[in-house]
Amino acid sequence: MKIKKIAAAMSGVVAVGLALASSPAVAAASAEALLRAKCLACHTETDAGFSRIADQRKSPEGWLMSIARMQIVHGLKITDEERRAVVKHLADTQGLAPSETEGSRYALERRLNTMEAFESEQFTQMCARCHSGARVLLQRRPASEWEHLVHFHLGQYPTAEFQAFGRDRDWLGIALKEVVPDLAGKLPLESEAWKAWQARAPQAVDGEWSLSGHMTGRGGFSGVMKVSAGKAQDLHALSFEGRWDDGKPMAGKGQALIYTGYEWRADLVVDGTPMRQVFALEDGVLRGRMFLRDHDEVGADVVASLQRDGNARVLAVHPAYLKAGDEGELRIVGSKLEGEVGLPQGVSLLETVRRSASEVVLRVRAEAAARGVHPVTVGAASGGSLAVYERIGELKVLPAYAVARIGGNGTPTAKVEARFDAEAWDAGPDGQPGTSDDFRIGVVPARWSVEPFDEVAVRDEDVKFAGLMDEASGVFVPGGAGPNPLRRMSANNVGNLKVVAEVQQGGTPVRGEGQLIVAPQRWNNPPIP
């Protein structure tokens, strides 16, 4: 029962929330008053601020998790609106500089298939065996605070020192004597990057953004996102109009709140489906991930640039490849796309279908001689490329290793799908895949299937029980949760599958393979994994 309550409470606070619009009066001054009213019961006010709180910097999601924990474990009573105000205030005044989140943004962007790899075996075993390493790397504390965190861990999770990679060593001793100084050195409270970031002028966001994205299992899309001032500081209204690469229109509306001067968090509804944007804003560019609010495994990589002087950029070419000898339509997406279109040698312009500052649509023909990957420019705007390929020599399944999770079937945890892209490569002039002259063509349509990964998967009939792969889209929907009496040992519908993509090249199949683990439910799913 307790676990259910915690899960419900966490899901209620996952939204790094935008209801500020309903209460513009709640601002920094009142956030400080709130901190005083809500936190002084346990935290002590000192010259530096409130004890513990003043000694930490973290992401908006990091602050949200801390406050949610105070609610769940320590009985803090705070309304959703008050919590949003406190999170905003703390993320703004004790956040992370953009450079301090580099390499860890996948956790904020809910890319739960990320396979982390850290140089330090100790860090991996001491910290990243229970939660993502990114959760640690997205925090800054002095040694005394890292020490508090170690004590909290063992106090809250007493079995931590009995688990694998805990029971084989003096876990507490190592944590206090080795890990604390290490973290305090690498992730200190004070940093030049944070000082410099705080001194920086606010960034402009209102205006028209040209946006390009790719959603695995669905395809590319592009369009224009209009952003205007909202009803509170750092709050912005947004509307999006665009289309998928297959021509289907796409439109959405919502609001974005900017934390720490660059952490863009938007809630929007796209064609009836609630979605969320987790972007970083830097110099007229937004970059990050847009995903379904209620199924965050379904998401798109997104980049957008603001239409303004001095911000001429090509974000992408849709599609980003063309077969040598073929004609095709290309859509160059970017900002300030003014002036002459620079196409690669051997790619000839047949017709300019239409053009604007955010999109140039062309019909072109690629000659055989143009084989390779070439930059595409429009006037001063650069950044895009076009691959002209002869044949698909190799097919890669992306992600190469993915996790889907069983769910549903009358249980409170939803199924988590796995989605795949088939990435085609040209083997280059030498015709040999895997050599240095190979080049990436791009994501191509493929025929998808799953096979048993190994002998155990054959014996346990994983293909039959673990779920269904959609042949056309590469979307895998896992089986229902719970023991399955039809399976060997009444196992859950878990599985170990080979994911197979296949394309035909002149009558010859080209095949790519990946691995999919169909795992049990993720019982604990906080904002930062």
Added chain:
Amino acid sequence: MKNTMIGGALRRSARAAAVAACVAGSAMPAAAANESLALQPGSEYLMVANYPNNLNVVDVATASVYKTCTLPDAFGPGLTQISPDRRTAYILNNRFGTIYGIELDSCKVTFRAEMSLADNERAKSIASFTISADGKELYAVQNPTTINRDHYRVGEPRFVVYDSSAGLDARPVRTFPAPRQSTIMQAAPDGTLYLAGQNLYEVDVKTGEMKVKLPIRDWNRSTHAPLDVLYIWPVQTPQRDFTILYTTAEYQDDKQDMETAEFQYGYLNVNLLTGEAEAREFGPLTEIYFTGLRSPKDRNIIYGLLHRLTKYDIAEGKLLQAVELEHTYYTLLTNHDGSRLYLTGTFNDIAIYDADSLTKLGNVQLPGGDMSLGTGQVFVR
């Protein structure tokens, strides 16, 4: 740090762990109608706890539930110890936070000890408790954390001794320091206590003095990788063997290359009747077991249990037999003559197997849900 075989064992067991299922959702309240049913002298019983708050007593002869006591507070882990007079079940429950004594004839709670000894303390016992051989004292290791106003502070673990007649507000009568990471313990008839953790310690319960009886972390063998021990099932065996399984890997040569090392299963064993201790490998590690059990009939036989029920010849270091199971079971128990094996833990049924042929003989369905990590005991009243 030296490489251990944990990684390899984990990789091999990851799939197996995924298969382990829970049926806690199907938990129903226990029928209280039989709570005042007294146990019959001379009869053999198996007691085991399960969700939501049951302590079941199974009549071994008829392989049926004899009675079910309702336990107070929260469930977990439901580890039991039977008193020497076979009248009181001690159970660690309430999320590792409380030890209860339950009078089996009446289902009455006659003993209660909170692991936390102060209002601002949170203390847990990680399967670390038992009853003395004369039944007069109860031992536990507690891992305390002080909950301060704005921070936690982890305290030193303590070995505590209770008077088992202290009633419902039992406080320790003696307290000594204990090593971190202490787990299961068993008491010998001569009064010695054996405690597993970083090493297997021999504890003087009067002075708190601890001596290494068998090294675990300190067992530095150039031929083998350090041991890995995950063993939180304190089974009181009929022949009074205190048995703990470990995994290790034997190197091919002095290069100590884990890639070519042979993974092995072994046991640490203290014969509580004689004090004789031994540690040795008994077979190749081909699958993970949660519990192992030496046969009361033949000391050369050891059984293993998790996804299969297996039987090894210790001297030969050889797997003799393995049988597939209907689902995962955690904790292996035996009757007193060693003719039957009882598979418990997870789900809510006990599977009964013939100890010689490993033929399945039947199931006992328990009222309520998952036995989880709970450790039952077989005893003769």
